């Protein structure tokens with residue numbers, strides 16, 4: 495079943511990215527102000543050239559904070575900033591020795607928020623290598639190795655923090671996107687994904703079909719055997735649907751006892767065969783849970799997406815076909831015209 499596209503369709507739920515946005519705003523303005531203060535101190539010491547350089551860096555940070563206050567800045571901008579800060583700290587160490595070390599830690603900490611995890615490791619290694627080289631050159635060895643080690647500890651702690659954030663994000667996405675009972679996606683959270691599958695179908699000129707399936711008279715199953723038994727039937731239904739789904743098919747629970755399955759690269763003929771198999775898989779095998787047993791059937795509709803059709807209209811056709819199957823006596827499949 496397709497999971498990657500769901501994660502990307504849940505951008506608004508990406509707490510880490512939102513957190514990064516707030517952190518980066520604070521970093522741009524915070525670093526800008528601190529560097530401006532340092533520039534002011536250099537002006538007071540009549541060190542005009544260094545003061546000028548610091549002022550340029552400070553203004554670049556503040557300007558970026560203003561421009562990118564509502565979105566994350568491109569990675570290359572952050573890379574330029576981290577290079578600038580790395581050079582400033584290194585220069586500061588060459589002239590002030592130990593004093594420069596105090597600035598290394600905040601610069602390292604910033605890297606955790608500035609980059610996506612794809613290039614984060616590379617940048618943190620680069621900046622660590624730069625600091626280590628400068629330290630070993632300009633500080634006594636007994637200071638250099640201890641500071642180098644403490645920076646590694648900071649990187650390790652930050653790495654664990656990033657892993658925990660990523661784990662938390664995955665769980666939150668799963669919690670919002672999937673139905674806890676069946677593990678299927680919830681329909682409300684996959685509209686972007688539906689849109690994407692249609693765009694892909696349009697681009698690749700491949701057919702895409704969908705099936706809507708609703709268990710028949712499910713209310714009476716609940717009434718007769720109890721809600722808990724009904725829950726088990728829903729879980730088992732999901733398992734049986736998955737038996738017939740291929741790797742790239744997407745299964746959603748769209749309502750109480752209603753399921754929607756998207757079949758990419760599948761025309762109506764193939765989709766009807768798959769849908770028929772799913773219905774057979776339900777009707778021919780009784781649902782035996784603990785000491786209770788019942789037979790459950792379902793009604794389903796299938797439709798192939800038509801070029802230019804919106805996903806809402808397409809699903810409307812699938813839904814209408816399913817309703818037709820219901821109204822014609824249930825336990826059957828109807829194909830949308």
Ligand SMILES: Nc1nc2c(ncn2[C@@H]2O[C@H](COP(=O)(O)OP(=O)(O)OP(=O)(O)O)[C@@H](O)[C@H]2O)c(=O)[nH]1
Nearest residue numbers: 708709710711712713714716721722724725750751
């Ligand atoms: N056990 C259980 N029942 C649920 C859940 N969600 C919805 N239902 C029940 O599913 C039933 C759905 O009924 P309907 O689809 O309206 O009607 P039906 O009895 O299935 O009849 P037809 O669809 O017309 O064949 C309702 O009785 C809901 O209370 C759930 O998570 N667990």
